[in-house]
Amino acid sequence: xxxxPEVETYVRExxxxxxxxxxxxxxxxxxxxIAAPTPEAFVQRISGARFIAFERRGKYMVLGLDQGDTLIxxxxxxxxxxxxxxxxxxxxxxxxxxxxxxxxxxxxxxxRKFGRLWLTxxxxxxxxxxxxxxxxxxxxxxxxxxxxxxxxxxxxxxxLDQAIIAGVGNIYADEALFLAGLHPxxxxxxxxxxQLAALHASIQAVLLAAIEKGGSSLGxxxxxxxxxxxxxxxxxQEAHRVYQRTGQPCPRCGYPIERMxxxxxxxxxxxxxxxLG
DNA sequence: ATAAGGCCCTGACCGC
DNA sequence: TGCGGTCAGGGCCTTA
Numbered sequence: 001x002x003x004x005p006e007v008e009t010y011v012r013e014x015x016x017x018x019x020x021x022x023x024x025x026x027x028x029x030x031x032x033x034i035a036a037p038t039p040e041a042f043v044q045r046i047s048g049a050r051f052i053a054f055e056r057r058g059k060y061m062v063l064g065l066d067q068g069d070t071l072i073x074x075x076x077x078x079x080x081x082x083x084x085x086x087x088x089x090x091x092x093x094x095x096x097x098x099x100x101x102x103x104x105x106x107x108x109x110x111x112r113k114f115g116r117l118w119l120t121x122x123x124x125x126x127x128x129x130x131x132x133x134x135x136x137x138x139x140x141x142x143x144x145x146x147x148x149x150x151x152x153x154x155x156x157x158x159x160l161d162q163a164i165i166a167g168v169g170n171i172y173a174d175e176a177l178f179l180a181g182l183h184p185x186x187x188x189x190x191x192x193x194x195q196l197a198a199l200h201a202s203i204q205a206v207l208l209a210a211i212e213k214g215g216s217s218l219g220x221x222x223x224x225x226x227x228x229x230x231x232x233x234x235x236x237q238e239a240h241r242v243y244q245r246t247g248q249p250c251p252r253c254g255y256p257i258e259r260m261x262x263x264x265x266x267x268x269x270x271x272x273x274x275x276l277g
Numbered sequence: 278a279t280a281a282g283g284c285c286c287t288g289a290c291c292g293c
Numbered sequence: 294t295g296c297g298g299t300c301a302g303g304g305c306c307t308t309a
Binding site: 114170266 | 301303
């Protein structure tokens, strides 16, 4: 559930905490968390490396190190990356710990264990499958149109496809479709030019507004899906118009929000404001 | 090439 | 109170 706005918030807030910090030592407590290289090689190569660059690509954090490696982090559903005092005991869902040269510790914790870390000299290889960045100035209508042309799958499913557009997940797909007034089962390839333009604009608007609020924080306790590096939650969940608001009145017309399943994902929409056709 | 379904995981929640 | 079953969900993998 951390999607583009949540990951962007992470990268922005981790930058001042990690910039110039050196990893002194690392431990892997759940080996499958390390996608590549082997956990042993991961520990060896990250020890001694210094964080010098901080970027986001889609839902990936891309943290550049000074010895040629890049640490790539994907939080998936419930992953967290936090800087703690070294004296603080890691919680039970902590799978990777990295001791820093300032007496603090960078912990990766993830109750669902779906999150992954890569250490690579070629980040482009890990990120090669990703489609355009929705907030990039180069994300044009022409490219958007081309990506969806001929596609017969539901637009909701296509919005979740990271090769079509990078960084949109279940929350922001539902919110963008509502803003654009599009029914989630509409086939992607059958959208008209005005509909494509409305969706293109809605995706950008909803992502920017969510970044402004530090992302959306949902769930509770150990299933909290997004807590900022500072420990604060995001606030955008209060602005959700349809996501997880089944039965509540549509903010535009008052009709109850409905829920359906598309591509095995719960989908929330207003049947009045988002009509097929 | 595209689409659809399974899988990885575990905490929350429900019914008994 | 406790137990078993079901669900959620991103993205990779397999199958059609």
